[in-house]
Amino acid sequence: MSKLVIVESPSKAKTIKKYLGSDYEVIASQGHVVDLPASKMGVDIEHDFKPEYKVMTGKSKIIKEIKELAKGKDIVYLATDPDREGEAIAWHLRNVLDIDKEDKCRIEFNEITKNAVKKAVEKPRKINQALVDAQQARRILDRIVGYKLSPLLWKKVKKGTSAGRVQSVALKIIVDKEREIRDFVPEEYYVMYAKLSRKKDIVIAKFYGYESGRIDLKDSKQVNSIIEKIDGKKYEIVDIKKSERRKNPPVPFTTSSLQQEASRKLGFGVKKTMMVAQRLYESGYITYMRTDSIRLSDDARKMAKDYILDKFGSKYYLPREFKAKDNAQDAHEAIRPTHLEEVNGLGKDDEKLYNLILNRFLASQMSVAVYDTTKVIVKVEDYIFHINGSVIKFDGFMKLYTEGKDDKVKSKNDVDEEDDDELKVLPELSVGEVLKQEELKADKKVTEPPARYTEASLVKVMEEKGVGRPSTYAPTISTIEDRLYIEKEGKYLKPTDLGEIVNKLLEENFENIVDVKFTADMENKLDDVAESKQNYIEMLRDFYEPFNKNLLEVQDKIEKVKIPEQETDVVCEKCGRKMVIKQGRFGKFLACPGYPECQNIKPYVESIDVPCPECGGKVLIKRTKTKRPFYVCENNTNTEDSKCHYISWTKPKAIKNTKKK
16 A cells, blocks of 8 residues: 655654655655735634635645645555644645545654654544644634734834734733842842861851841941951851752753753753754654653653663662643653664754753653761851851762753842852861861842843743743744844843833733733633633633723723834934934844934944953944854954954953052
8 A cells, every 4th residue: 555644844754754664655744834814814703713724825836746646645644743733734734635534644653763653653543623723722812812913003102013922921021020120129238258277177157147046247337246246256166967968850851941951051042942852853863842741651761771770880770750740731751862872963953952851861760869968057156157068979860960050149048058059078077176267257249130031041930830832932932032022131031122112001901911820821721622621712702802892992092102212422424313223123223313304224233341352442242143142343354454353252351450550
């Protein structure tokens, strides 16, 4: 029998073709072949939200090829990705090819391996209409919000602006953080240290307070008063507390945790992480990369066991099973390697991400790390200092993998030794010993505002709050960046003036659209549709009626908003006005405020306040096509006779004047 397998991407088709015999032909649809029209809403609200699907631009040729190939085949298998989006693509292909809806034409696999593909072909099923309905409901919801709100934003704010059901909530999360930062009032505090000695040994003790509790050091008067009482006095060890601390390995990767860890350890943006992971999946190296499950199959855990026992020995192996969170779809396994044989021919980025996934997977089945920790309590007069030490007793999973950390904001709580990340190995000390004070000092500190979100930390918050799902994180962030609602300062996300204006308008007039809980509830309802617990047309109706009523009530009340313009010192040579900074789709530029009379524009070049480390010239900030910043001297003309050749991915640091006076 001759058979045709239709997948989504050419690279996936190439990999699958290797595993199937000569009876099979494999072709790629290259994603969706039909969609809602780009020029209009394409949803008939009056007739149960009926979608109007059209062949996508440029897809007529591939549809024709697929139809021609399908004509002479006994069986057609639809092997699109194993998620709602993939189910919808399979459904559209079934309709395009006029395959009977009762036919078992759908196959799926969580990993592209010979065994998985062969098993899938042996167990075809019918299209899961509930999954299709859930995807349709999401698409229609997003289309309604976009097409109903965007014209209002064009009229009241600026042409080209838009609103989206998930993107507007993501924007609000970023704006709320910016408000937190603006409203933050820094507080001064002090951290007191005593450098203590015993013979040749030196230890650092941190001030704690009284035996009865901590003292927060808030001002210099308080600090000086304590120093006067204890400076040069007897420091006696009154207690030593020893304990064993055990640290468990992290669970295998989900989409969200992979995006976060790739950002921390590899410096990958969310979009890049998913692009590289997609390549690894389609080439057969990892399991499906859009998942919120931490579950591992029995075969996967056995694969890890054999590897760990062979490479590290039995003391490093500890089997674990992982249960999904209550709100997880758990449709697939966690992200893991498909096999543990040596892989070759991967690109640099692919290899980095693959090794990250490999080591995390193996670590999840390894032993706990064990620390010996020591807390030494030192008394001087009526006050207590703490000395902390820690040493790894058994490295366990940390032999292979340690989890990355998010940037830590300095605060008063950093005085707490439990949060100290630099615990040292201590000399042998005993209760009753007296230590000699070598130095006593107090450093003045200032609490810092909360950090802005990175792409990775935003994904973490979205996941925690139930906003979006694994497949939506990356496109949501890309959308609000492309719409110029946010911009990157280094790796941090900052709302633009336009983003704050759009968010304010939505907050004041469409509370539900930017409400985190409301949006999370909608995601849960979409999950219910996917599980056949709710009719998707009823769900759409429950959303649309109050939304449309709200829209009709407020659209005439909203006043047009003027976007503030930042004036510069650059004078327009055509009319003499001071030029202003504008934001376009390719970034910032200078424009004359006299438009349309004067249409003069210029490139906007950012600079930093640190001189070129090579020639002392001004250092400019430029960006690649992917918006990655780099630093170049103004005197670097990129020619052989250039006055300076300085260029760097890293921001130069100010050089301190070390000359003696």
